[in-house]
Amino acid sequence: MSDIAQASGAPVGAVPSRRPRLTRLWRTKSGLAGTIIVGVAIILAVLAALGLTPYGPTAQDPTVRFQSPTAAYPLGTDQFGRDVLSRIMSGLVSSLLVAVSSVAIAATIGTLFGLIAGFFGEWVDRTIMRINDVFFAFPAILLALAIVSALGSGWRNTALAIGIVFIPLFVRVARGPVLALREVDYIQAARVLGFSRTRILLRHLLPNLGSAVIVQVALALSWAIITESSLSFLGLGTQPPMPSLGLMVSEGRNLVGQGAWLLVVPSVAIVIVVVGLNLLGDGLRDVLDPKDDR
Amino acid sequence: MTGEQPTVDAAVPAEPDPDALLSVRGLRITVPSGAAAVEDVSFDVHPGETLGVVGESGCGKTLTMLSVMRLLPPGTAIAGGSILLGGEDVAPMPEKQLRRLRGSKVAMIYQDPMTSLNPLMRIGDQIAEGLRAHGWSRSDARDKAIEVLGEVGIPKPQRAARAFPHEFSGGMRQRAVIACALVLDPELLIADEPTTALDPTIQQQVIDLVVQLQRDRGMAVVWVTHDLGIVARLVSRMLVMYAGRVAEAGPTREVFRRPSHPYTSGLLGALPSPGAGREDLIQMPGAPPQPGQHPAGCPFQPRCPQAIERCATDLPPLLDRGRDQGAACWVPPEDWSA
Amino acid sequence: MLRLTDVRKGFPVRSTGEELWAVDGVSFEVERGEILGIVGESGCGKSTTAKLIVRLEDATSGSIHLDGNELVGVPDRDLGWLRRTAQLVFQDPYASLNPRLRVGAAIAEVLRVHERTRKGQEERDRVNELLGLVGLSADFAGRYPHELSGGQRQRVGIARALAVEPELLVLDEPLSALDVSVQAEIVNLLKRLRTELGLTYVFISHDLGMVRHLCDRIAVMYLGQIVEIGPWSQVADAALHPYTQALHTAVPIPDPELEAGRDARPVPGELPDPANPPPGCRFHTRCPLAEDVCRRDDPPLVRLGTDHDVACHVVAREHGVRTDGSTDPDGPSQPSDPSDRAEHP
Ligand SMILES: Nc1ncnc2c1ncn2[C@@H]1O[C@H](COP(=O)(O)OP(=O)(O)OP(=O)(O)O)[C@@H](O)[C@H]1O
Ligand SMILES: Nc1ncnc2c1ncn2[C@@H]1O[C@H](COP(=O)(O)OP(=O)(O)OP(=O)(O)O)[C@@H](O)[C@H]1O
Ligand code: SF4
Numbered sequence A: 001m002s003d004i005a006q007a008s009g010a011p012v013g014a015v016p017s018r019r020p021r022l023t024r025l026w027r028t029k030s031g032l033a034g035t036i037i038v039g040v041a042i043i044l045a046v047l048a049a050l051g052l053t054p055y056g057p058t059a060q061d062p063t064v065r066f067q068s069p070t071a072a073y074p075l076g077t078d079q080f081g082r083d084v085l086s087r088i089m090s091g092l093v094s095s096l097l098v099a100v101s102s103v104a105i106a107a108t109i110g111t112l113f114g115l116i117a118g119f120f121g122e123w124v125d126r127t128i129m130r131i132n133d134v135f136f137a138f139p140a141i142l143l144a145l146a147i148v149s150a151l152g153s154g155w156r157n158t159a160l161a162i163g164i165v166f167i168p169l170f171v172r173v174a175r176g177p178v179l180a181l182r183e184v185d186y187i188q189a190a191r192v193l194g195f196s197r198t199r200i201l202l203r204h205l206l207p208n209l210g211s212a213v214i215v216q217v218a219l220a221l222s223w224a225i226i227t228e229s230s231l232s233f234l235g236l237g238t239q240p241p242m243p244s245l246g247l248m249v250s251e252g253r254n255l256v257g258q259g260a261w262l263l264v265v266p267s268v269a270i271v272i273v274v275v276g277l278n279l280l281g282d283g284l285r286d287v288l289d290p291k292d293d294r
Numbered sequence B: 001m002t003g004e005q006p007t008v009d010a011a012v013p014a015e016p017d018p019d020a021l022l023s024v025r026g027l028r029i030t031v032p033s034g035a036a037a038v039e040d041v042s043f044d045v046h047p048g049e050t051l052g053v054v055g056e057s058g059c060g061k062t063l064t065m066l067s068v069m070r071l072l073p074p075g076t077a078i079a080g081g082s083i084l085l086g087g088e089d090v091a092p093m094p095e096k097q098l099r100r101l102r103g104s105k106v107a108m109i110y111q112d113p114m115t116s117l118n119p120l121m122r123i124g125d126q127i128a129e130g131l132r133a134h135g136w137s138r139s140d141a142r143d144k145a146i147e148v149l150g151e152v153g154i155p156k157p158q159r160a161a162r163a164f165p166h167e168f169s170g171g172m173r174q175r176a177v178i179a180c181a182l183v184l185d186p187e188l189l190i191a192d193e194p195t196t197a198l199d200p201t202i203q204q205q206v207i208d209l210v211v212q213l214q215r216d217r218g219m220a221v222v223w224v225t226h227d228l229g230i231v232a233r234l235v236s237r238m239l240v241m242y243a244g245r246v247a248e249a250g251p252t253r254e255v256f257r258r259p260s261h262p263y264t265s266g267l268l269g270a271l272p273s274p275g276a277g278r279e280d281l282i283q284m285p286g287a288p289p290q291p292g293q294h295p296a297g298c299p300f301q302p303r304c305p306q307a308i309e310r311c312a313t314d315l316p317p318l319l320d321r322g323r324d325q326g327a328a329c330w331v332p333p334e335d336w337s338a
Numbered sequence C: 001m002l003r004l005t006d007v008r009k010g011f012p013v014r015s016t017g018e019e020l021w022a023v024d025g026v027s028f029e030v031e032r033g034e035i036l037g038i039v040g041e042s043g044c045g046k047s048t049t050a051k052l053i054v055r056l057e058d059a060t061s062g063s064i065h066l067d068g069n070e071l072v073g074v075p076d077r078d079l080g081w082l083r084r085t086a087q088l089v090f091q092d093p094y095a096s097l098n099p100r101l102r103v104g105a106a107i108a109e110v111l112r113v114h115e116r117t118r119k120g121q122e123e124r125d126r127v128n129e130l131l132g133l134v135g136l137s138a139d140f141a142g143r144y145p146h147e148l149s150g151g152q153r154q155r156v157g158i159a160r161a162l163a164v165e166p167e168l169l170v171l172d173e174p175l176s177a178l179d180v181s182v183q184a185e186i187v188n189l190l191k192r193l194r195t196e197l198g199l200t201y202v203f204i205s206h207d208l209g210m211v212r213h214l215c216d217r218i219a220v221m222y223l224g225q226i227v228e229i230g231p232w233s234q235v236a237d238a239a240l241h242p243y244t245q246a247l248h249t250a251v252p253i254p255d256p257e258l259e260a261g262r263d264a265r266p267v268p269g270e271l272p273d274p275a276n277p278p279p280g281c282r283f284h285t286r287c288p289l290a291e292d293v294c295r296r297d298d299p300p301l302v303r304l305g306t307d308h309d310v311a312c313h314v315v316a317r318e319h320g321v322r323t324d325g326s327t328d329p330d331g332p333s334q335p336s337d338p339s340d341r342a343e344h345p
């Protein structure tokens, strides 16, 4: 057995590890910008959740109604003299809460169904994809509206509705790579080695969907925020007095005459968060490209 | 045991050979990391000659040949040496002048016949394109394309000229690629593993075709391969590369009969011998080093069964071994242990 | 040990709706401890045959017996015994290992699924033992596949297949992605493992030289059928079928002196489309000996010597065997002496 020493020659190729990935994310322009924007939004929301807003988000002060931005109130005050910055921060909390819960629901269920459809193929695949296509045919907002009307408003139901609406996105995202991976040698090898289907699905296929799903999560979060804001704008999402970005836009629309910032500030906040999440998604896509996933 | 080699003659003269069609001296090619993937490579190709270039994967065969075409991939660059093609050095040559040479003086065919053809362009048009770039009229170019397609053995060349690459089988595509390369009557054809993707009987047809064309046109051929059988079948001189350097050079018969570099000898020993018994193949331990990770001294030293003390520190130049053979090794075959 | 009888496997062709017979009536037997080589050009059905034996695909018709058990048509869930008896080694060592699993974990997983060892120390010992068996040191257990060279990966692939303690290894072109020096390593390893573990191999390759070097018997396939099968010395050095002979001349010998003396004229023509094979003998479009009967009738495999079968009208007639199976009373008697056959071109 003289070949033991012989074969233990130098390894070939470099060793990629987890950390350089993140560093690489910050080296792409969109990845860096996205990380900063989303990071700031999360910090603001966390502060608000801890009650660390400059003023109480619902605290009224009739002496300072319709103040335009000043040093004391950087983003001005509204018709009840409430601080807009504090309200935006709390609004972020509910927006992110709804977005994260809904995307968590959609990603879990959608990925699972995509995995099953792609792996089993045949009639299982056809059935799942048929249902998926039906769902996809409706505009997301309409579907969410219908579900919320059925379930009733409030942030939990909003999250559930948006979650259901986004399931098909993840089914598609997961199914594609599974279809390709199913024919890959190491999955075939796992079958020949007598591994059970559950084991192949969970241990060998699922971890390879990571990058595709993560990218989709970032993008879905941004759509979820738009959808949540739209529903709140229509009065079907988060209910007052709980602040919500969509609700603030809706209220601000009626008060443009007294203070333009009441419309502009929440609208811009939504746009910034959405753009930030999109940039982050783009950055992640560049970095997690399965091409260099060796 | 040899200590010092008394007098050594370099196997390749330092000066370029004026009679050679292609004369490469001291070629050095760097990869993006700055490391040299090809270093101090020198060889000559004479008109009408066939040179075989062999070596394991990653030893720099392709980079060397691409540098002759001045078509190195981005990030890699010629960092030294000269490449004389018909007496002109192509290494510093401006792009415009290069375009004149490519196709007419030297042409290249690649391993994968699918990626070297444009899938959206008719075969005839792709062949004619090269001619048009060199100033041929449209109808002359078309006629010539059809003529060359017939010459490379494609049946019904009129019709084949109007076909798209995907309508062709692998062997037919490689014939079309050869037609593209030959249409301007190059003096030198560089073939980089053109038959690796083909089946044996189809590979044999393509080899046969190149041999015939070479005989008819008096063209020189450089055939890159890692199949020592192909080298034995069709080349008169061969070059063995290892870790970006020339390990051994010489007439094919001599190199096979009396390999004078331990690496060549290892490559030959690793092959099952036809018509003989079936004793265990001779293994070569380890793997070739990557660019930038070459050991000090002889690059083959970590794997070499013949290594002496000196090998770990001194880099051997290509030394004359007589019979037109040269090897970059401090230990002559007479002194090898069995 | 392994017996295939008239096995066929068809794939639907999407564009025409017809059936492509990737394996079309293949029969052969492999004895315990034997190495059967299968050679042939691309698309002739070598990989499909391999997949049928390990039941990655199920045959359309015919029967495959392994250790006396039928494989064809048996539902997947009843194939646990097969997974422990027959294993497959893949062509591409880069694709056959999960990039996210360390070598040790990949082997341990197999041990666990088949409950070959208890978890913990016993499992680690067995992993190291398996690595040692394929010539890798224990510290390879902690490496990821991308940290290995092609030959090392192929060794890991073999170690993993051996973890289930199989009796039969099907090796689908295990050498073609490797450099020559690495091929030598793997071939020597396979030879050693066979003696040490008493394994049986089906070794698929397009390299006649390697098959000649390693195998006890060789089967030559062309377009889904076996055209010649027999002992290695016969098929490799005294081939009878025109296609096998063509394959021999097509493969250059790494020896300039021998090459100079060879008539290396290639057989003409392309490989026909497997979805639409020529009628009669499938090789007739390229065969130098083709006659009328070849274009009409598909020649069956007939025995022309000890354990040496050939499917060719002309060669059979020259050996005094009719391709309908009976012996031609007027022709020369059936040769049994090997030297007799060796003279034949
Ligand atoms: N574009 C590139 N960027 C970085 N490194 C490169 C590049 N091209 C080649 N190399 C490196 O240079 C070395 C020589 O490569 P080359 O392609 O010339 O090898 P080769 O002898 O043709 O191998 P093969 O037989 O596999 O075709 C290799 O180690 C390779 O990794
Ligand atoms: N899943 C499939 N669906 C349709 N056709 C297939 C499938 N698998 C194989 N084939 C076809 O069956 C024929 C035989 O394929 P197979 O992979 O067995 O050939 P092979 O002898 O292994 O060739 P190679 O040397 O290229 O690996 C080919 O024509 C191929 O296109
Ligand atoms: S110089 Fe030394 S190490 Fe290099 S090949 Fe010759 S004997 Fe081996």
Ligand code: SF4
Pocket (backbone or CB within 6 Å): C241, C242, C243, C281, C282, C283, C284, C285, C287, C288, C289, C290, C291, C294, C299, C311, C312, C313, C314, C315
């Ligand atoms: S049967 Fe006829 S065509 Fe087929 S191989 Fe024999 S001689 Fe050739």
Ligand SMILES: [Mg+2]
Pocket (backbone or CB within 6 Å): B061, B062, B063, B192
């Ligand atoms: Mg190359």
Ligand SMILES: [Mg+2]
Pocket (backbone or CB within 6 Å): C046, C047, C048, C172, C173
């Ligand atoms: Mg195959």
